[in-house]
Amino acid sequence: MTAPPAKAALGLLLHLAGPLQSWGEHSRFNQRDTAPFPTKSGITGLLACALGRRRDEPVDDLARMSLTIRADRRGVLLRDLHTVGGGLPAKQTVTTAEGKKRPASAATLLSHRYYLADAVFTAAITSDDHQLLHQCAVALNEPAWPLYLGRRSCPPHGPLLIGDGLFRNPLHHLIHLPLAQASSSRHGDPAMEEAAVVDFIGDQPLDALTGTPEAAGLHDGATPTGELNDHPLDFGRSGAAESSTEDRRAFANDLVHSQLVAVSARDRYLGCQVKAAGESKHVDVGKLGMSWPT
Numbered sequence: 476m477t478a479p480p481a482k483a484a485l486g487l488l489l490h491l492a493g494p495l496q497s498w499g500e501h502s503r504f505n506q507r508d509t510a511p512f513p514t515k516s517g518i519t520g521l522l523a524c525a526l527g528r529r530r531d532e533p534v535d536d537l538a539r540m541s542l543t544i545r546a547d548r549r550g551v552l553l554r555d556l557h558t559v560g561g562g563l564p565a566k567q568t569v570t571t572a573e574g575k576k577r578p579a580s581a582a583t584l585l586s587h588r589y590y591l592a593d594a595v596f597t598a599a600i601t602s603d604d605h606q607l608l609h610q611c612a613v614a615l616n617e618p619a620w621p622l623y624l625g626r627r628s629c630p631p632h633g634p635l636l637i638g639d640g641l642f643r644n645p646l647h648h649l650i651h652l653p654l655a656q657a658s659s660s661r662h663g664d665p666a667m668e669e670a671a672v673v674d675f676i677g678d679q680p681l682d683a684l685t686g687t688p689e690a691a692g693l694h695d696g697a698t699p700t701g702e703l704n705d706h707p708l709d710f711g712r713s714g715a716a717e718s719s720t721e722d723r724r725a726f727a728n729d730l731v732h733s734q735l736v737a738v739s740a741r742d743r744y745l746g747c748q749v750k751a752a753g754e755s756k757h758v759d760v761g762k763l764g765m766s767w768p769t
Contacts, residue, residue: 486645487612488637489518492655495553495590496624500705506511507588509625512544512676513596517706521635522600522611526618537611540602543646543677547655550594552709557586590629595655596636601647610639618631649675675738698733 491513498517500510519537528534560569561583568582602608615622615636623629642648654673675681681696 489598491509498625504562505586509589524617525614543599546674547595550591553590553592559584584699696738
């Protein structure tokens with residue numbers, strides 16, 4: 476008796492580009508950081524938004540999808556300083572954790588918010604659930620709610636879905652699709668024709684990618700290079716007005732450290748062809764949350 480044939484690898488390709496993006500990683504209170512690449516929880520939230528899922532609805536099926544990111548342009552790290560509560564009457568100032576109002580001398584709060592400016596990423600989303608992938612494709616073309624790149628203040632500048640729907644072997648296309656150009660005015664510039672360093676980051680091993688350029692340095696695409704507290708969870712509780720401290724702690728203890736793998740290579744993208752062009756420097760994914768390349 477022969478085994479049933481395996482399902483063909485299908486997936487979606489997304490073009491993530493906009494003036495600003497912000498993919499929170501370790502944000503706490505008045506410090507709102509961004510990861511240097513789209514996060515699994517951020518993309519899961521984007522799909523849930525497109526599908527019209529509410530906060531109290533589960534996202535387990537979306538979280539089981541695999542995500543691979545190609546950094547076409549890493550962008551520029553931008554910090555925005557916000558002030559909240561200054562110059563307002565006492566009753567309108569920010570409420571403290573104890574439910575009280577801040578004194579006039581401490582009414583103004585400073586908030587540091589980080590963004591990626593002029594960044595472009597291409598994302599491949601793969602899953603064995605082809606019906607769910609199809610639903611996501613339809614929803615991305617006709618989203619239930621407005622979509623954004625990490626934060627609501629970061630709308631995309633165009634359609635997110637590449638193509639008409641599902642791709643067969645999307646990781647192959649992720650490698651061979653042309654990179655986003657920095658500027659149309661620089662098309663044909665010899666500097667733009669030089670080999671570019673391109674990072675591939677995913678939550679699954681990347682060493683088996685078809686046609687993957689030769690990895691540079693220690694990043695072979697198989698060895699985890701970092702961990703990220705980025706497992707999407709639903710913190711809403713149906714039928715409960717407010718979760719207790721014990722409930723929130725239980726959810727926090729369920730967080731899964733997502734292992735990241737990366738391939739960094741110097742490639743020449745000419746049309747749809749990719750050619751390895753020697754060694755290059757690479758970003759250490761394990762340190763991305765602590766530093767930023769200058």
